[in-house]
Amino acid sequence: MSSEMKEKCGVFGIFNHSQAAHLTYYGLHALQHRGQESAGIVVSNGERFKHHRGMGLVSQVFSRETLNNMSGNLAIGHVRYSTSGESLIQNAQPLVFKYSEGDLAVAHNGNLINARIEREVLQDQGSIFQTTTDTEVIAHLIARSKRKRFEEAGPHILNRIDGSFALLVMTEKQMLIALDRHGLRPLSLGKIGDAVVAASETCALNAVNAKFWRDVDPGEWLLINESGIQTGRFAPKEELSLCSFEFVYFARPDSVIQGRSVLSIRKELGQVLAKEHPTEADVVVAVPDSSVPAAIGFSQQSGIPYEMGLIKNPYTGRSFIEPTQELRELAVRLKLSTVQEILVGKRVILVDDSIVRGTTSKRIVQLIRDAGAKEVHVRISSPMVRNPCYYGIDMPTKEELFANRHEHERAMGQSIGADTLAFLSTEGLLEVVDVNLADTSNRCIACFSGAYPTKLYLK
The missing domain is CATH 3.40.50.2020 (Rossmann fold)
Structure with a gap:
């Protein structure tokens, strides 16, 4: 029955909170049902990253001592069940990289259906991949973008990736939040005072006492830094195709998705x-x-x-x-x-x-x-x-x-x-x-009907 279907992943991020790593830990705990294979957190103090990840449950990967050593006010975290890439520690997220503009961390829930094609193009251009997960494609696209500044490169490369993604990307001082053009994965925003929180489900917002703000729109990106919050679109607003299995099985029952x-x-x-x-x-x-x-x-x-x-x-x-x-x-x-x-x-x-x-x-x-x-x-x-x-x-x-x-x-x-x-x-x-029953396209039911909302790029 449902236990035969592996869950997906969960992402959590917070900007501008003195206890960013600890709150991310609690947020991931609330998202544990979305992935029990590996967990990781990356935190920044504005100058450098500290990160820790490992195989197993959140409580197994992180100790109190580990969290106490991860000081900073900006963090992203991830719990994983492998859907693309093998079950290996190098595939555990968030993935962390160094590139010409500094440090970069990526946490991704979903699956990039054009990852194989983009990976081949990037390898032909000289990229050397360190993992087998599709998420690494995102980091290479940012690093090789002609728009060197992260606040320009990050949003710009989003139209190169296709499929499902609830995405958090961070540098030492900035965070990018984005949702795929079809809204296949859930992604919600909350606030704790002046701090901004992003999470795969609202149950994680509740776990850190964050007040629900709004859902991220399909095809939307948000860039958060010291200047505030910028928003934009990397794709035209298309029909919502939220995965119906979120309601049937995957989401925690105390979550609210798209107001439901x-x-x-x-x-x-x-x-x-x-x-x-x-x-x-x-x-x-x-x-x-x-x-x-x-x-x-x-x-x-x-x-x-x-x-x-x-x-x-x-x-x-x-x-x-x-x-x-x-x-x-x-x-x-x-x-x-x-x-x-x-x-x-x-x-x-x-x-x-x-x-x-x-x-x-x-x-x-x-x-x-x-x-x-x-x-x-x-x-x-x-x-x-x-x-x-x-x-x-x-x-x-x-x-x-x-x-x-x-x-x-x-x-x-x-x-x-x-x-x-x-x-x-x-x-x-x-x-x-x-x-809206008159428009059934706002839910993905491909596993039942065979009508997929995107091109599949199958071999």
Whole structure:
């Protein structure tokens, strides 16, 4: 289910605050759900950088002593799950470089779909790349720009990159904030007094007690320095194509994206799912944690009580690293445990947010049956995922996707051991997540529909 889909990344930045590194640490903590592979912070005191990054969770990478040694009033940070580039320390962000104008640090959430082409051009011009991540292309474009001053080069190179990016770039004294022309990734701004904060989600603003200011517009850049805040556009204002999976799964439920409460949307998705696929049952159970709001919504609409039939252990590792099938099965049982008294003899509606490969779904259905459930009806609060994502979500190939390996829902349900299986319709999804149903282009649903909002530059 959703655990088979790797999350994206999260960025956080702050300008003009004496505790910039510490606040960035707290902001990254709030964004930890967006990436658990690596974390990093770069801070400037106006003259030089101090930076630290490492593999693992934010709390594992940073100690109190490390943060106390990172003094400065300007910082950017990043949590990562690799979608472009290998899982290596040199790919951990923010990436830090020295070039003719001084120091440069880059933090990027998303995926540049034209990175391969730009990389080849830059290498032909003499650039030597130190990482395998697409983010490094941005730094080389700035360093090689004919506009030497950062405040000119930074905004100018943005029209050279395409795809999805919520971007933070900093020098010793300046910060550039930018969002791709389609707004595929979320990026919000806040303020703490005179300090400006940028974050992938509003939950990170709340974590540092920043007051929400506004969202960054698609195709917009902001340059912040001692002179104040400049804004401009590197691309014409196009239709918003915000990733719909932010609402379905990726964003934290206490975040607000483009004025919409993620928690409320997930409940509504569950309510629409119950309308589309009513089922006689005794109890509604969620696959924790991201599916809980949808399960509550399903319960509210159907009148079937919601219960915590599955409990998640937050201290387990990832099951895919286990070397044998038997150990992988045990890892799933360590991650999730059943509450037998809720499930035994019951007709269970099991709500989850998505099915990707289907292997985890099969194991969870078996857990429910082993606990004594009489029936298991799986309900998914998103449409079938039939297409890979090229904008920063690490999905399997089209051939590996569960929905493409079966002809119809009945066969899918049988393959995971469920009595029935049903998905939310695309129309149902858009009914909830679209601000204007007359114009469905303002949400990216490419993984469901195959209609990508950009050119893909595929080999």
